Amino acid sequence: MNSLLPRLAVLTLSASIAALLPCPPASALALDAKTKAAARQEFRKSAARPCLAAQPCFKVRNTFPKQAKAEALPWRDIDYRTAPESYLRAVLAYIVEGNTAVDWQLHKNRKRDWYHAAWMHPVREPIHGLTFERGSRLHELSAVQTRRTNNWAIGFYNRQGATAFARVWRERSQPDTAAFAFPEGTVSAKLLFTDATDEEAPYLAGNNLAWQADIRGNGQPVTLRLLQVDVAIKNAPRDGLNGWVFGTFYFDGRGGHADYWDNLVPAGLEWGTSPTFTRADFAAGQRPPQGWVNPVAEALFATRAPDGKLGYLGRMNGPVDDPRSSCLACHSRAMDMQGASDPPLFPPFAASRIRQVSAAPNQTYETVLAAGPVDEAQVALFFRNLAPGESFDGTHPALDYSLQLAKGVELWRAWLDRRLAAAVPQPIAPEALAAPAGGGRGN
Numbered sequence: 001m002n003s004l005l006p007r008l009a010v011l012t013l014s015a016s017i018a019a020l021l022p023c024p025p026a027s028a029l030a031l032d033a034k035t036k037a038a039a040r041q042e043f044r045k046s047a048a049r050p051c052l053a054a055q056p057c058f059k060v061r062n063t064f065p066k067q068a069k070a071e072a073l074p075w076r077d078i079d080y081r082t083a084p085e086s087y088l089r090a091v092l093a094y095i096v097e098g099n100t101a102v103d104w105q106l107h108k109n110r111k112r113d114w115y116h117a118a119w120m121h122p123v124r125e126p127i128h129g130l131t132f133e134r135g136s137r138l139h140e141l142s143a144v145q146t147r148r149t150n151n152w153a154i155g156f157y158n159r160q161g162a163t164a165f166a167r168v169w170r171e172r173s174q175p176d177t178a179a180f181a182f183p184e185g186t187v188s189a190k191l192l193f194t195d196a197t198d199e200e201a202p203y204l205a206g207n208n209l210a211w212q213a214d215i216r217g218n219g220q221p222v223t224l225r226l227l228q229v230d231v232a233i234k235n236a237p238r239d240g241l242n243g244w245v246f247g248t249f250y251f252d253g254r255g256g257h258a259d260y261w262d263n264l265v266p267a268g269l270e271w272g273t274s275p276t277f278t279r280a281d282f283a284a285g286q287r288p289p290q291g292w293v294n295p296v297a298e299a300l301f302a303t304r305a306p307d308g309k310l311g312y313l314g315r316m317n318g319p320v321d322d323p324r325s326s327c328l329a330c331h332s333r334a335m336d337m338q339g340a341s342d343p344p345l346f347p348p349f350a351a352s353r354i355r356q357v358s359a360a361p362n363q364t365y366e367t368v369l370a371a372g373p374v375d376e377a378q379v380a381l382f383f384r385n386l387a388p389g390e391s392f393d394g395t396h397p398a399l400d401y402s403l404q405l406a407k408g409v410e411l412w413r414a415w416l417d418r419r420l421a422a423a424v425p426q427p428i429a430p431e432a433l434a435a436p437a438g439g440g441r442g443n
């Protein structure tokens with residue numbers, strides 16, 4: 001795999017020029033006392049804008065514990081390869097316990113400790129703390145869905161996972177991302193909501209979870225309904241894989257259950273990215289070996305372009321997610337970019353021969369194999385099974401598949417950069433007058 005890294009560096013070169021400039025890790029930056037105090041204050045914030053009258057008020061829970069507690073993990077003895085549905089249902093039961101009774105206000109859960117990722121407040125709306133997700137393109141939700149619908153989400157980590165956040169954010173004013181890893185037993189979950197109507201996604205009707213959210217930022221909330229629930233579980237690494245299992249559920253009210261969480265149907269799970277699986281394999285009718293996709297889900301979302309599958313060449317992905325990727329593939333990109341641009345999300349058209357196109361009134365994807373052969377080596381760079389601690393681009397610190405941790409650290413750095421840039425005119429040392437304003441930070 002290491003021999004592929006120089007090629008990846010070429011691929012991402014234009015996006016990561018900034019990474020070549022000297023940029024110290026966050027923990028090495030010397031912040032003055034005032035900046036540290038301001039950063040600690042920011043850390044405690046829940047959302048970008050103030051709460052609204054007569055609406056719930058989202059309260060972030062980021063008082064991360066240093067120690068995990070011993071607890072029974074009911075899925076531990078279930079083999080996700082041979083019994084993926086039972087495995088997923090055991091995980092879901094653990095996640096909903098104590099949370100549904102308090103409408104996912106984590107600090108009120110009396111059953112179990114859950115925490116939000118730190119420093120996502122600049123992108124959270126104030127009612128439920130939701131953040132903007134990828135919109136659903138033409139026909140991704142059903143054959144009659146043509147409008148690009150809006151999706152918003154919130155994620156959280158169990159106590160084990162939160163101990164890893166405690167280490168990164170031990171100093172609340174500046175994160176330390178060196179040698180990061182989550183402990184075994186970490187569980188993360190994410191609820192994804194949509195503004196799709198019954199016409200656009202008929203399976204959303206029924207006893208669903210409906211939340212108000214200020215997604216337009218104008219103080220006039222809209223109603224969103226639960227569409228997808230993502231889960232990520234960290235087991236002990238085995239068989240050369242890193243231990244993560246990523247799975248997802250979609251809501252189907254036609255099940256008719258009285259409790260909305262019983263209407264969640266397993267869509268599939270992935271324990272590896274199936275790195276050697278090629279387009280020729282797919283065309284021959286094979287399916288990626290390191291995952292399971294529920295055939296019922298695949299049939300329900302069969303109108304997704306470019307090939308009616310949830311993820312790339314039939315890999316596991318959620319209905320809300322980009323069909324050119326897969327859960328683990330996208331999450332393997334989690335790094336502390338230290339001010340540089342994120343790596344690309346999926347292989348370029350020149351490699352995969354799949355591109356996004358406008359098809360009024362929305363967008364979709366098409367495969368253009370006539371444009372030339374698929375470059376399997378290039379594509380494979382996006383579908384690797386990275387070892388624990390292995391960085392996607394070989395340069396930036398790996399964040400063990402947590403894109404929320406990555407996002408929080410990125411938002412912290414953006415805040416710091418703005419603050420330092422704004423402060424530049426204040427101390428006017430004679431030699432500083434010769435330098436361009438804001439110059440010299442390297443990012």
Ligand code: HEC
Nearest residue numbers: 155188230232246247248317318325326327330402403404
């Ligand atoms: C194309 C990229 C992409 C794909 C594909 C993707 N995710 Fe994510 N996911 C993200 C980003 C970005 C975040 C962090 C920001 C946020 O939560 O909105 C995230 C957050 C999460 C979280 C919260 C914890 C964390 O790791 O950050 C979970 C759990 C999660 N995703 C599970 C899944 C599952 C399960 C799938 C497949 C069904 C999936 N994701 C597919 C991009 C992706």
